[in-house]
Amino acid sequence: MFWSRSFITTLKEAPEAAESISHKLMLRSGMVRMLISGVYSYLPLGYRVLARIENIVRQEMNKTGAQELLLPSLQSIELWQKTGRDELMGETMIRFQDRRGRKLCLGPTHEEVITELAAAYVKSWRDLPFTLYQIQTKFRDELRPRFGVVRSCEFIMKDAYSFDRDFEGLNQIYEKMRQAYEAIFKRCGLGFVSIKADSGVIGGDLSHEFLVPAESGEDVVYRCKICGMVMGAHEAAINECPHCHKDMEKLNALEVGHIFKLGDKYSKSLGVKFLDEAGHQQIVQMGCYGIGVSRLIAAVIEQNHDGNGIIWPKEVAPFDVLIVPVNVSDKLIWDEAVRLHDELGRQGLEVLLDDRDERAGVKFKDADLTGIPWRITVGSRWTKEGKLEFKNRRTGTVTEAAGGDPAAYLDLVRG
Incomplete structure (x- = not known):
């Protein structure tokens, strides 16, 4: 590729509105261009990085046995009403009515859609287990978009969903996904931490966040300077390591991944059931696993730059x-x-x-x-x-x- 034919236009200075280092460098290096607040076009240089990150994600997800599919962005509000999440999402959900009078939304996430799909196919214990994933654009009406692609109204996400007959199966895939996430972030050249987290509007009994220490991160974690133990802000209120009894350092961090043990939260309300070997009806146990694919670009830059610009790790470089x-x-x-x-x-x-x-x-x-x-x-x-x-x-x-x-x-x- 020749530079003159590659649609790369660099800037000496970043626009004043750019806040974080990743936002500034993505604009200066010609990776993205803002259309409106919170909405970005990926230019060829940025798209090459995005494609390389997506390739890493696909490779590691495929190793777990997960299968890729693509779900629709247009979703029925009626489906969300069955789980009660239409109210939980509130004004973050972009809603509208089409000319046939159907109440729709642009998908902020896909738990309801994938569960409805599974309900149509799962009938017997022989149909389980399986894991499906996609890499797709999500839409959220963020009140205050910030830091470029970090907190935007339109973003690219990898979301995976597992379906198992019992908790033992769910626990196994949860651990497999946790290991896959670690492999993905390491291949992207990231230093990261993992902590137990609040499941929020996604729900479920247990979840873990994957966070990248970054100056512009909106989350806070505490790390022990002696043993390296990491705790969330809600866990480290006393700011002392429970093992070393030494002060912990406060770190700003950027969330790049989140995995959840959903249990029957969605399968129960949307009717994903199966007959076991004894002919008894059981409810499928689910897990979901998300990675902010476009956000990973910003995270990589936040940890890999100097005063002159970006320093790409080998596997994600354009x-x-x-x-x-x-x-x-x-x-x-x-x-x-x-x-x-x-x-x-x-x-x-x-x-x-x-x-x-x-x-x-x-x-x-x-x-x-x-x-x-x-x-x-x-x-x-x-x-x-x-x-x-x-x-x-x-x-x-x-x-x-x-x-x-x-x-x-x-x-x-x-x-």
């Missing part, structure tokens, strides 16, 4: 390598840059070539801002000595390597 020819009008430099672009692409790497006729300083600043893990500079060292400069965005380490044979640099950029 590109693996950025090639910077310092003078595109120099044929020797340009030809090597293009050769590198093509060769690295053939080796399976995602490569961006900055083909703009700009000063080297401008290109270097944009390289740091966009945060691509490796920058390869093709400059005077190439024309004089046949050497390329490799800079690691995270460490700042600069390494020289000979051009020509890709073996000389492939291990470097893949490492």
Whole structure:
């Protein structure tokens, strides 16, 4: 991919309305553009990151045996009335009436819809267990959208739902999902904590939140400086570790995932029942498991940046390598840059070539801002000595390597 054809437009300064570091850097690097407050377009650079995060989520969810599907965004208010959550959601739910007089909403979440679907198919104990998930846009009428994609009116979420015949099965999938979530967040390059949490309007007997310590986080957790134990704000009222009896440090944190043991909260009211081996009717036990996929982008940036811009972890970076020819009008430099672009692409790497006729300083600043893990500079060292400069965005380490044979640099950029 050439920069001039990639629809990347960077800004020297972030708009004044941008509050958090992730919001500022997403706007400055050309990842998103605000349409109206709380509603964002994902531009190509941002969409590439989103797609990579979605790929990680899919891989880890599929490992658990969960199956992907796609549910409708349009939902009947009548369905929500059966569980009583139409009133609990209040004005957060975006409601309207279509021209046939049906009362509808744009889905803020999908517990009711997936439960109604399961009720149509589950009849026997042989139909269980199973887990279904989707990656889909949710809609909530946030009163005060904040921090860009962190608290927005339209956001992308992975929501999964498990259906089991008993609590033992529910407990097993709950633990499997907890482990999958840890794998997802680690692959995204995040430091995170997990705590017991209030189930809120979702409901259920038990839930755990996954939180990322971040300066702009709206949640608060306390962590012991000695043993690392983490507690929620409601648990750590005395601000002392129950094990070490030492002060705990207060951390702002951003919620990125939440898992729930729902039990029969939805299956009972929406009629998801089955006949067991003895022919007795039983109620299905459910769990639900959510990840804020679009919010993960902001979380990654909050933990991976410096004064010059974003520092993408390898697995979520929009590109693996950025090639910077310092003078595109120099044929020797340009030809090597293009050769590198093509060769690295053939080796399976995602490569961006900055083909703009700009000063080297401008290109270097944009390289740091966009945060691509490796920058390869093709400059005077190439024309004089046949050497390329490799800079690691995270460490700042600069390494020289000979051009020509890709073996000389492939291990470097893949490492």
